[in-house]
Amino acid sequence: MLKFLKLLGVLLIVIPVPVFTIITPMSHTDQYIFGLCMIGGCVLLNHLSQKHYISVALILITVVCSTRYMYFRLTQTLELDSLIETIFGYLLFAAEIYVYCILLLSFFQMSWSLRRKIVPLPEDTSKWPTVDVYVPTYNEPLSLVRDTVLAAQCIDYPKDKLKIYILDDGRRKEFATFATEAGVGYITRTDNAHAKAGNLNHAMQLTKGELIAIFDCDHISTRIFLQATVGAFIKDPRLALLQTPHHFYSPDPIERNLYLGRNIPTEGELFYGPVQRGNDNWNAAFFCGSCAVIRRAALNSIGGFAFETVTEDAHTALRLQRHGWNTAYLDKILAGGLATERLILHIIQRNRWGRGMIQIFRLDNPLLGRGLTLAQRLCYLSASMYFFFALPRVIFLTVPLFYLLFGISVVHGSAELLFAYALPHLFLSVYTSSRLNGRYRYSFWGEVYDILLSFPLVLPTLAVLFSPHKGKFNVTDKGGTVDKAYFDARAVRAHIICAGLLLFSMVFGFVKYLMPEYFDIQLGALLLNVAWATFNLSLLLAAICVARETPNLRKTQRLELKAPVLLYQQSGICSRSTLNDLSMTGCRVENSIDQDLLDDDPVTDVEIMSDFSSASIPVEMLHDAPGAKYLRFKFRDSDVDSHREIVRLLFSRADTWVAPPHEKDNVLKSYFTILACTYDSLTRNIRRNRALKKQRRKEEAARGEAA
Amino acid sequence: MPVISICSPKGGVGKTTLASNLSYIFSQSGTKVMAVDMDPQNALRLYFGVSLADEGGFIASLDSQAPWLNSALNVGRNLYVLPFGKSTYEMRRNLDQIFINEPDYLKTSQSAIFNAPDLLVIIDFPPGYSEALKAAACITDLYVIPLNADAASVSLLSQIKDGDLFENGESANKYCIVLNQVDNRVKINREIQDFARSNFQDKLAGTVHLDTSVTEAAALQVPISGFNPSSAAAFDIGMLARRLGTMLGFTVNEDTMIISQGQD
Known part of the structure; x- marks a missing residue:
């Protein structure tokens, strides 16, 4: 009781400080000074030390500045004149609320991360549990599945305790033949009910291993996979799941078409680094469908893999945790797979993930229901809400158009004041994220990834939000190649239209500025909107460049x-x-x-x-x-x-996928890298043609001399 | 200096090839080597460039009681060969009788060869059990038993493991196995290698790959490395020589394989 009173006392003294910082209104000069002080303070702190408490301090300051901005938006900028301005104004504000929530959640998720160590197995192998390895497949070629199965056979584990099964939903004869040749089990069924989850559940009826290791049919395991993962299950009898990273040894479309050989973290590294490690800290690491080990007893207690949504993996983990089971994430790359090799396939895959996570949000919302701690609820909420990003992203992309083309101002008040409030909010959220995750995701790349998916995902995600029971599982094609360069306009049609409109609106804004006698403009608002449009356009162009598919001829790793x-x-x-x-x-x-x-x-x-x-x-x-x-x-x-x-x-070597960490992020440098990538991609053909011409001329000259 | 006896219950497993190539490799590394042919086939000499017409050998000197050393031929730097010589049934019976009557014959009467301080002796025996093999028991420091990695060798392997191959019990521990003419493309070959490796461990002194460079070189009467410098079999025999050197207590120089110190 005394302790509680003490805590209450401390809170009563401490809480007013940030609260007053958030709600005190200021003139725009004062706000500038306040904002610059906060930014300066954070930059100073950041360079002071890499200690964790400094990171926490940066997070707190960022949260205060962002909350102050949101409070300002709520109280001073929503008195809009016309109906149309009100509609778009509130839409924009809603999008900002979404981003603010995700920012808070992600800070919560990632502020404490758990770097789990491998739990060694006991000397006595008789204490080791039996393991079934499942390799589910539906329509992938045998050449892909074969390597995965053979690699699984190379895993170091007692032979009598390791059984490997191909779970073939395609019912293909050559797979059965291969299974016999290789000496692994082959399981198939008469229907394909509930897709992958159904396939796994069916196999569970037929095998007996205490643990189940799952590899998607392109995920080639190293030999230490079980040595590194099974120990944790012996140590913690309530551990239901241990997930390891998905690592891709082939370049994804963004990497291949936009990075063009630069050393930039790939899209997955943030998730399979700080995010999952952070989740793990709150006992909320979740299942990603492959490269994971699951305890059969735990699965049995929830009636097998969840099949109500199209992302059976995350949903299964959520359900396990509702039943009090623990989960873990081991940040060691123990298997390598193939990334989706074309943009359109990447979009189809994310479409499924997005729909699935929103299904979970609607059908089994982590905030509601029994069995979860508050922290677990927040981590799962963050994951299931992430895929709402499409609509807010489209709103942010298009808002400058309203002002520049139609003169609709969606924010009440002066542009100077808005900017003064927005500056510390925007700068610090980028800057602090860069400090926290800079080695796993460079600044503004997240925006590029999201923009790329935004237009194609708006409708599917909204549709699922309103009717969550619809939704089909689709299988991501893998193992193909892109034979020749082409531009996949289909995947980025909306992006191109949006980019065109932005460009036009910027020109139109400039015309307005030149002809003040015809147009009623405020210079501040015009500049702000043009700057915003320019920024949007630069990231949008980067996203469009991903659709310039470059050939990817080498199929295998050398x-x-x-x-x-x-x-x-x-x-x-x-x-x-x-x-x-x-x-x-x-x-x-x-x-x-x-x-x-x-x-x-x-x-x-x-x-x-x-x-x-x-x-x-x-x-x-x-x-x-x-x-x-x-x-x-x-x-x-x-x-x-x-x-x-x-x-x-x-x-199979233990160190197959060990790679040095990326360099630290630099916010400004990262933005210019995006510009450079875009420029390189856009001028690639020109330069290649030039080089070809040069070579041809040289050859002709040589031939002439020889003659 | 030590005596290596190369023998095998089975014929055609490459005893003579091993004896000649090991002799060659040891002599190259600076050790004085005598290759002794105890096989009446009298084929060892051919591996050292001795002409087919030259049919002399120690067997002819038994009557005159001249030391065997007189019959040895110098066939290279540090390298000598003692051919068996062309023999008659009587001569061979006579030799066996000597071995039966005088168990110490080799050690005492032929001490210039078999008890010489600075000479490494490598003896090539006929297949299977022989009086000569029994007589060599008192001088042999190491039996090297080549076998092929085929199905027929599996039973022999277990026989050897039981110590049944030699009548003389004390020699049972002084042996090592060499799997010869191994071809990893053949599954049974790989399996027998695994079997031998797990059953004999240290006693498996090496494996020699099936490589026609060996027979080609023999036909041309040149060392294997003279025919094919990258020969897999030549490499394997080199490794085997190094391993045998270590087993016999030589200090073997890694690079030049010079045996710098003899056995005490």
């Missing part, structure tokens, strides 16, 4: 690997050499054989030797000039055993 090899020639001569690099389709080996031995006696098999295994693979020798430094080989179709060895060499 690994530089020095290992001893044996080269078997047709005559039976067997020579040693050193491997230079390796992929799923072929390899390159240092040429160690005397040329006179090689003539008319091609190499027919290559054996790659490593510490733990060796595999010989039938090859076709590619012909190079005699005495070339390397011999190149293309793998012929080989048996399952040698194929497994290639997978083991390529993907």
